[in-house]
Amino acid sequence: MSLRAHNGDQLPPPKPIPRHKGHWLWGGTFDFQRNPAEFVLEAHEKYGDVFVTRVLTGQSYFIRDPEVVNAINVTHAKHIHKPKVVKQMWKPFLGNGLVPNDGESWKRQHKLIMPAFHKTRVDAYAPTMATYTRDMVRGWTDGEQRDFQKEMMELTLRIVAKTLFDTDLSHDSETVHEAMGAIIEALIDHAQTPIPAPRWWPSKRNRRMVKALDAMDGVIERLVAARRREKKDRGDLMSHIVFATDEKGSMSDQQLRDELMTLIFAGHETTAQTLTWAWYQLATHRDALERAQREIDEVVGGRPIGEDDLRNLPYLEMCLKESLRRFPPAWIYAREAQADLRLGDYFFPKGAILAISPLATGRNAKYFDDPLDYRPERWTREFERSLPRGAYVPFAAGPRVCLGKQFAMMELRIVLGTLIQNVDINLLEGFEPDFVSAISFNPGERGMQMTVRFRDGAPVRTGDGSRRQGVSSTHAA
Numbered sequence: 001m002s003l004r005a006h007n008g009d010q011l012p013p014p015k016p017i018p019r020h021k022g023h024w025l026w027g028g029t030f031d032f033q034r035n036p037a038e039f040v041l042e043a044h045e046k047y048g049d050v051f052v053t054r055v056l057t058g059q060s061y062f063i064r065d066p067e068v069v070n071a072i073n074v075t076h077a078k079h080i081h082k083p084k085v086v087k088q089m090w091k092p093f094l095g096n097g098l099v100p101n102d103g104e105s106w107k108r109q110h111k112l113i114m115p116a117f118h119k120t121r122v123d124a125y126a127p128t129m130a131t132y133t134r135d136m137v138r139g140w141t142d143g144e145q146r147d148f149q150k151e152m153m154e155l156t157l158r159i160v161a162k163t164l165f166d167t168d169l170s171h172d173s174e175t176v177h178e179a180m181g182a183i184i185e186a187l188i189d190h191a192q193t194p195i196p197a198p199r200w201w202p203s204k205r206n207r208r209m210v211k212a213l214d215a216m217d218g219v220i221e222r223l224v225a226a227r228r229r230e231k232k233d234r235g236d237l238m239s240h241i242v243f244a245t246d247e248k249g250s251m252s253d254q255q256l257r258d259e260l261m262t263l264i265f266a267g268h269e270t271t272a273q274t275l276t277w278a279w280y281q282l283a284t285h286r287d288a289l290e291r292a293q294r295e296i297d298e299v300v301g302g303r304p305i306g307e308d309d310l311r312n313l314p315y316l317e318m319c320l321k322e323s324l325r326r327f328p329p330a331w332i333y334a335r336e337a338q339a340d341l342r343l344g345d346y347f348f349p350k351g352a353i354l355a356i357s358p359l360a361t362g363r364n365a366k367y368f369d370d371p372l373d374y375r376p377e378r379w380t381r382e383f384e385r386s387l388p389r390g391a392y393v394p395f396a397a398g399p400r401v402c403l404g405k406q407f408a409m410m411e412l413r414i415v416l417g418t419l420i421q422n423v424d425i426n427l428l429e430g431f432e433p434d435f436v437s438a439i440s441f442n443p444g445e446r447g448m449q450m451t452v453r454f455r456d457g458a459p460v461r462t463g464d465g466s467r468r469q470g471v472s473s474t475h476a477a
């Protein structure tokens with residue numbers, strides 16, 4: 001362990017790290033599994049910004065100290081990889097796609113896929129996002145009950161398929177959702193079982209997962225075969241992945257499958273959960289909803305929201321930032337130290353698992369006053385500037401920052417803005433969601449039940465600001 005800083009100065013000895021002892025044999029394993037988010041939040045309150053416990057056979061360090069979070073994400077990222085156990089967990093599903101990949105292979109794939117996420121490309125996706133959201137709302141009937149979470153899963157899947165792959169997945173939507181459900185169940189099982197059953201083990205859950213993976217592979221094969229048959233590079237991400245070559249040639253069929261699976265998965269689940277929690281919070285904070293409605297009515301009226309409008313909708317963005325602070329869908333992510341490391345005031349040995357929870361960082365009262373309150377107003381420019389790096393990381397940061405961050409922030413604003421514009425955000429009377437911290441933070445099997453109520457009684461306004469059925473908006477007051 002080096003006790004010298006980069007400039008050669010002697011560093012003070014590292015601070016001791018409090019230990020959560022837990023069970024004599026399993027350490028914190030079962031405490032973590034019982035209710036992962038609750039465990040992490042409570043343990044941070046009890047032990048402070050860094051603590052350690054044994055999870056399965058390894059030492060896991062839980063970190064919400066911004067300086068250390070930033071060192072892991074950014075300044076020391078090259079000494080820190082994705083953990084082997086996490087790669088193993090993803091392997092049957094995402095293979096060697098961007099999320100679990102590392103090293104030279106990750107660099108190559110990242111370079112190949114990144115152009116699809118350049119700002120000019122992403123801006124061009126805005127009209128599709130607005131159109132698909134308006135189509136969805138047009139399919140709703142006033143007074144009916146719907147599961148908002150399910151609606152968001154379908155919508156975000158359609159958006160990612162159209163924008164990134166120029167494909168309509170609506171016919172495959174049931175297959176994809178069912179498959180995703182089975183795969184996620186298997187992943188949770190894998191993450192929660194000390195010695196998970198191998199894939200060939202003939203359990204009911206394994207059979208369901210293998211069937212789900214076959215179904216997803218079928219969808220992906222069809223997408224790739226159709227593009228190859230066309231033999232035409234349309235300039236979109238799909239063409240890039242199917243036709244792009246570099247000095248090492250083109251991507252293998254297996255890598256291609258892994259990347260498409262990764263983008264379908266990473267590109268819709270998290271966004272759908274964020275929208276679901278943003279909806280929940282606006283439904284339960286009428287004053288914030290009314291302020292967001294006023295802003296949209298004044299700036300956009302009834303026409304579709306475009307990319308140009310977004311800079312004039314600061315309150316909408318504040319609502320989403322606050323939502324991502326309180327309920328970040330990627331509520332925890334992990335890394336593995338590739339060497340002994342001195343990060344901030346602490347020492348972490350080679351092989352240590354370093355777990356960062358955006359949920360725990362977002363609820364740290366040192367940086368967020370009244371952290372349990374929903375207060376979009378806190379997100380002023382000055383406040384953001386005053387936050388230390390590493391204090392707010394819903395998309396991670398540094399080289400492994402979410403590749404879809406700009407895409408997601410635009411999609412979130414356009415979808416939520418269009419909803420605020422057209423429907424009265426509410427929960428079904430008496431409904432309270434569950435708070436489930438699995439692979440993502442989500443409202444569980446009961447979803448997010450709501451009653452469809454159009455603002456002014458008619459679905460989706462026309463371009464001139466009036467309602468389709470001729471009633472003009474009165475909400476700008």
Ligand code: HEM
Nearest residue numbers: 099266267270271274330333394395396400402403404408
């Ligand atoms: C609100 C929505 C989203 C949130 C909160 C989110 C969050 C995250 C986080 C925390 C990571 C890092 C995970 C880790 O290192 O273990 C990540 C990685 C990633 N995300 Fe997102 N994400 C969102 C939406 C999206 C979208 C829309 C896409 C694609 C269209 C996307 C694609 C990716 C990819 C490809 C990676 C891996 C990047 C790499 O390691 O090179 N994400 N995301």
